[in-house]
Amino acid sequence: MKFSCLQENLNKGLSLVSRIASGGNTTLPILSNVLLEVAKSHINLKTTNLEIGIQTVIRGKVEEEGRITVPAQLFANYINLLPNKQINLNLEKNDLLISCENQKTKIKVVEATDFPIIPGVEKEKGCICKKDELKQVISQVAFTIIPNETRPEISGALLYFNGNKDKSKFFIVGTDSYRLAEKSLGFKYAEKTNQDSLSEQQVIVPHATLQELTRVLDQDDTSEEVEIYFSENQILFSVSETELISRIISGKYPDYKQIIPENFKTKTIINTSDLIIAVKGASLFAQSGMNDVNLKFIPSKNQLVVSSVNSQTGENIARLKSDTTGEENTITFNYHYLLDGLQNIGTEQATLEIIDSNSPGLIKPIEDESYLYVIMPIKQ
Structure with a gap:
């Protein structure tokens, strides 16, 4: 594996994905690593904690393809210290060699064989909304949510469509049982989406997912829209070159309309x-x-x-x-x-x-x- 890229691009990519890497995981220590996939057409960075997965593509010049994992926090912290110049990265046996101007370093790597596969979500059932409007929705609702082990169904935000009454917007709801916030948001249907398939779609999105999504939206400066796709057990948020995939919370959200x-x-x-x-x-x-x-x-x-x-x-x-x-x-x-x-x-x-x-x-x-x-x- 051998490639080069600008420090700014790699630093931004690592700052997006490195927080997901769960340091100190004794059962699966590889979860503390970032998966680095280098192919002719892309340089892909991926991390997961088994509940949330995130991947982003950065630009660079690829000379040799490869696939390896690197300690996420160490990698991110080191790249952050480098000047905004070209960085050259080269894999030699168990070391990732990094050079930038007058600096050179080696970081021990781990084979990607045991890195968990982040399940994909088919882009067949989804919607598109304005990025800034989605950020506002999250800020107006997420503060009401507190993780609750005894009531996991209110540990996330309810995202639902009410297509039988209004096909132009969806709703996001949060509560901790002492207060409740509801916000509606306009959308358009994603390509390939059957409108009827979303008419009664509802999922409970974990609070941690909303926090990570906010970080992704805050750091993106190239896109005005966010694509959201649904599968039976997962939700996918796609913005620019970054995708955030999360498990959804199982269970039935309380009938909040009653209160x-x-x-x-x-x-x-x-x-x-x-x-x-x-x-x-x-x-x-x-x-x-x-x-x-x-x-x-x-x-x-x-x-x-x-x-x-x-x-x-x-x-x-x-x-x-x-x-x-x-x-x-x-x-x-x-x-x-x-x-x-x-x-x-x-x-x-x-x-x-x-x-x-x-x-x-x-x-x-x-x-x-x-x-x-x-x-x-x-x-x-």
């Missing part, structure tokens, strides 16, 4: 930034361990009062102008969860709707039906 409140008794429209500042102020006086802040809706005065009381430190009250309708009402929320929702709204104004102090509240951005955030109250 989205309806028939509200009180609604307020308020400046999002003003409410965030008020909640942050109240949080300084929240009861230790409770993290509670109180919201009082006063339609007669068009006010939303945010307050907290602590017998040890004092109290805080903020009276905010708002467009409040319905009944006078009071509710208590965990301020962490309330801030998470408000900080991900993404609009200047937000609506808050409640029924009573014991029912979930609903937060939505103004003039944007694509996002909603449900938060459970702290019952007094």
Whole structure:
């Protein structure tokens, strides 16, 4: 195996794939390595932890083909230190020889024979969406997800299509049972995809997969779109020269629609930034361990009062102008969860709707039906 490439290209490729390599795996130590496949038409870097696999293609000049594995972290860290010049790589027996300007090094390699095969996903059932929009969806939903061994079905995001009602968008949902976020996203059908095959498609994507996908999307600067493909047990995200393949979580996602409140008794429209500042102020006086802040809706005065009381430190009250309708009402929320929702709204104004102090509240951005955030109250 012998090839050359620019440090910038190899460094970018290794930064994409090296995190997946699970260092310290005593059962399969080869999982700590990156598979380097060099052929006439491409230089391919692959890693896997058996749950997620990632591969990316970089440009370079190939003189001799080959296939070998290299310790991922060592390889990535060393290449990162080199200047942005041409790097020459040559395999000699059990060593990968690397030279760049006045530097030369050897890295011990391992035969690729035992490297796990990353299962492929046929590109026959899928969709295409805007990269920046998908990034926004993940940021607005993923923060609600916490890995849960006792309830693995909510350890990931539900991605589903509702083709019987709307064939122009799909939905991503996340919850930790204390709050829930739902976001819809427009798409177009991928080539070869039968539209009916996606009409009721739904998968649970692991939280770790969303984190890695975010990194891939952040580092890509060449593509405006992401292709998503589905198989029975896997999901594939393809962007530019990089593919991320993940197992999906088995099991049935909870019927989350049941907890989205309806028939509200009180609604307020308020400046999002003003409410965030008020909640942050109240949080300084929240009861230790409770993290509670109180919201009082006063339609007669068009006010939303945010307050907290602590017998040890004092109290805080903020009276905010708002467009409040319905009944006078009071509710208590965990301020962490309330801030998470408000900080991900993404609009200047937000609506808050409640029924009573014991029912979930609903937060939505103004003039944007694509996002909603449900938060459970702290019952007094």
